[in-house]
Amino acid sequence: MPSETKPDPIFTCQMCGDCCRGYGGTYVTERDIQAIAGHIGEDPERFKSRYCQLSGSRYVLAQSDKAYCIFWNKICAIHPVKPRMCRNWPYIRAILEDVANWRIMAKNCPGMRTDVADEVIRRTVAQKIDAREKQAPPQGTKGVDPEDGV
Numbered sequence: 001m002p003s004e005t006k007p008d009p010i011f012t013c014q015m016c017g018d019c020c021r022g023y024g025g026t027y028v029t030e031r032d033i034q035a036i037a038g039h040i041g042e043d044p045e046r047f048k049s050r051y052c053q054l055s056g057s058r059y060v061l062a063q064s065d066k067a068y069c070i071f072w073n074k075i076c077a078i079h080p081v082k083p084r085m086c087r088n089w090p091y092i093r094a095i096l097e098d099v100a101n102w103r104i105m106a107k108n109c110p111g112m113r114t115d116v117a118d119e120v121i122r123r124t125v126a127q128k129i130d131a132r133e134k135q136a137p138p139q140g141t142k143g144v145d146p147e148d149g150v
Helices: 030-040 044-051 084-088 093-097 100-106 118-134
Strands: 052-055 058-061
Touching: 030 044, 044 052, 093 100, 093 118
Parallel strands: none
Antiparallel strands: 052 058
16 A cells, blocks of 8 residues: 655745744734733733834834844744744735735745645645634633634
């Protein structure tokens, strides 16, 4: 009986930090703010004023003068509690809306493969999103964070 081989992943993080840079910022939910503030030993309200900026009515992590996330310094200082937006990268709903978004994002991310068929990308992203949504919520929380729509 032939053994079934596992397909190559369409994304392998290179730990380069390219996803930690750029304009627009990283949105953070209240759950993210609580987790990050606790991780760095900061009061959540003070965390917002020191490490975040408002983008419309939502908080985003501040950026350094080089346009990197304020917590990036050749490695993510908050990796164990990184924001939802970071945890989800690059498996985001925008890919399901238009697979061309994968190829656009891949121009700035060396870990994203572009040598695979659109259907493979769509299917893999859908599976990752589905698996993420089926995961139990973190301990001590009830239900799903309403801001987890990304």
